[in-house]
Amino acid sequence: MDPHPKSYPLLSYVLSRLPSISSSKPHSDPPFDLEQPPPADTDPPPIFDEMPNLSHPKVLASMTHAIYDVAQTRSLLQTLGSRPDHESVDMARSKLAEIDSGLSKSLEELVLSPRPAEVDQAEWRVHLAEEEQQIRQEAEKEKSMYKSILQLDEMHEAYGKLVKQAEEKLVKIYEKAGEVDENFEQIEEINPEVIGILEDAQGKGLERVDLCGRKLRFLPEAFGRISGLISLNLSGNQLEFIPDSIAGLQKLEELNVSSNLLVSLPDSIGLLQNLKILDVSGNKLNALPDSICHCRSLIELDVSFNALLYLPTNLGNELGNLQRLSVYLNKLRSLPTSICRMRSLRFLDAHFNELRGLPDDIGRLTNLEVLNVRCNFSDLTALPETLGELINLKELDISNNQINALPDSFSRLEKLTKLNLDQNPLVFPPKEIVDQGVDAVKIFMANRRADKLAEEERKSMMEINEVEETGWLTRSASMLKSYASVVGGAVSGYLGAAGPRDPVLDQER
Template sequence: MDPHLKSYPLLSYVLSRLPSMSSSKPHYDPPSDLEQPPPASSSSANHPSIVDEMPNLSHPKVLASMTHAIFDVAQTRSVLQTLGPRPDHESVDMARSKLAEINSGLSKSLEELVLSPRPADVDQAEWRAHLAEKEQRIRQEAEKEMSMYKSILQLDEMHEAYEKLVKQAEERLIKIYEKAGEVEESLEQIEETDPEVVGILEEAQGKGLERVDLCGRKLRFLPEAFGKISGLLSFNLSGNQLEVIPDSLAGLQKLEELNVSSNLLESLPDSIGLLQNLKILLSVYLNKLRSLPTSICKMRSLHFLDAHFNELRGLPDEIGRLTNLEVLNVRCNFSDLTELPESLGELTNLKELDISNNQINALPDSFGRLDKLTKLNVDQNPLVVPPKEIVDQGVDAIKMFMAERWVDKLAEEERESMMEVNEVEETGWLTRSASMLKSYASVVGETVSTYLGSAGPRDPVLDEAR
């Protein structure tokens, strides 16, 4: 048994099955492997536990997929079996020491060669040719001596790289098996609950579909193949048991409406931002979303975003880039949602906003810029800004209050900025004035001293320290 495979039972099993593969094996003839059991029945007899624990290994397509995934491992393993086992540590250390010793000798020989004096009766060009020939001979002899030790180090490096390759291959096989298990489970569930889902996929391959409604089918897994229905405009996945949305949905480049409400989603894929034509999102309410991916801020066509009844802890900082958004509903995220981003004020086309039943204590200062906002619900929030008396007066009063607050904030920032500028200017003027006075006093002192003469009496007032 290959010592590298002791800790990797799945890889060991797939390698042992290579000789028994027929149409699904890689396009190469694997060498006979004396360390592996014979094909067919005896191979499975040697791996009863792993087959019992992982029954999908008996599926031909799963095994074929795994076999192709480890082609590089099988090939490298065959090469290493030809070259021999990995050198021990003593051999590797000795090889490194010898190489260092040879290199040192080579450097010394070349240095002596360069410093050797040219005989007086030898032409300079002829001497250079002689030196070049001798240098080449010295290097060839050193390289010949080093080749054996380099081979030892190269073999050691190949075995080390193989160990890493084996580890990566085992991880790949585990992922392939897990994915195969999910697909198998989902296909069984689809067939048990609603065979029509399979029919929809088959129909989509024959002709373009614009609308697909899978509402209330108890789906726990969405086949990635749905991402290939390129002409789809509307996709309804509400009322299922989905925990994830596959990244493949990014392939629905024409999609305009997506409904994934009433599922078990904890997140949305970042690839959702690639749906540049999406206008209605998502109806993502009644899920377990803790955040929205920042990629949704790239969806410039988005008009409607409903994410109420989730566990949102905030909105993306760049949500203001959704300049075509008209309706935003994030109510009932309860204790999780405590603030709104400052960029909210950049949603210049926003008409309806519902942030009720959260823990928001202040609207962002930019709120007054929402000129088109006509419908607002801020109930059941511990709002301090704006105060309750303003909130009770309705959306226009709130917008006016926040707009005035915004203007006051800008004015205060401008005043502070001007004060800083004036401070700098005044400080500079005082510094320059003090410098000028000092110079002037020095000149005046010298002039008075010259006028009175060195022997003349001095006024004691002039000698006072200042």
């Protein structure tokens, strides 16, 4: 919710000097004065090393006024809750479209419905209007929940933009105070080596270009015309964007733009149909374009060490050939459910995120050999039961989480040889078992599973016996009742049967 100190140092500092601001009572905290903010702490924060004038009350007061809208929005969002994940937003949009489609169909059926002969035209119109209003109200009621998800997502999106603008505003305020270093770097001219490469490409077909660590700040659009290029390494530079013209590299199989300053990838990257290896790690990405799902030849994808909040919803539906996926050191709260359809996936590294769990169908990744979800800390508290279906899993690292029990299916991981369970509040298996190694853990979990199955079978047998006993008593009662009925009928028939009366019995004595 709060701006990250490394990305927004000024804004984070000024917000830390504010009290908690309520959206309903923005000016109700008497001890706080916008013109005279509270004095700085005894130990100045690191930002004072670069901006010592922040300690000046007037500078801080000006900054406080400038970001008041950010503080109010932050307070409101703290009340409304965290941002919905990308998959929930996509699902909400889909549901709204589905409801609108159903509404159109219902209204069309209503308009075309025949008027009963006994109802006159005026009454029928009133009836249709009332029915239409009811249908629309029901649709709006159904849409309200999904709309609230989208509205919350939009508020968080707007808050993100507001935060960015506020940081820029604070920088300008500080500059005007005369305490900011104005030694800005000039945008460099095109690197001579880049010019040489472009000239060579005109005379002969280049297949590989390595511009690693050249301090490049931009890539000329002309690079998109090197049509024969197969491998392009732009890692370790200062690139802030990749030109759309990269779509012209139709034969490109390897693209490495790691360790740059990229904040986004162009949508045109989805046109690289032959791309097999893509490395965009170590940048400033907070989202991947949905078009990346069109790179269906991808075998390796590394998006680690960014600021990703989510992955494209259809990533797993489209990238069926992917074998290695690295998403560690991001801010992911969930993995899309579609990832379970990556049947070729062998390596999945998602450590150091904010994962709250793994998809329930994770067991469908039957070719997965390495799974690393360590260091999701307080967010990851359990593993799905389908984990035991990862029949080819060899290495599993779930250390530094909050898992207190392994799933009962764990013993089925027959190929597992490397296991790290450190720094978890594990109860099953206990620490003394964990210390004995992976085989001991498997045996313990197998015995635990067998005990559970035995207990379930015992309960099942008891239920069967109870049913049988109850059934025997019921059948016995039924048989006795039938027998009594038959005997009673026979006796009744015998005693009361109609026939000629014995005249001897009628004689007077």
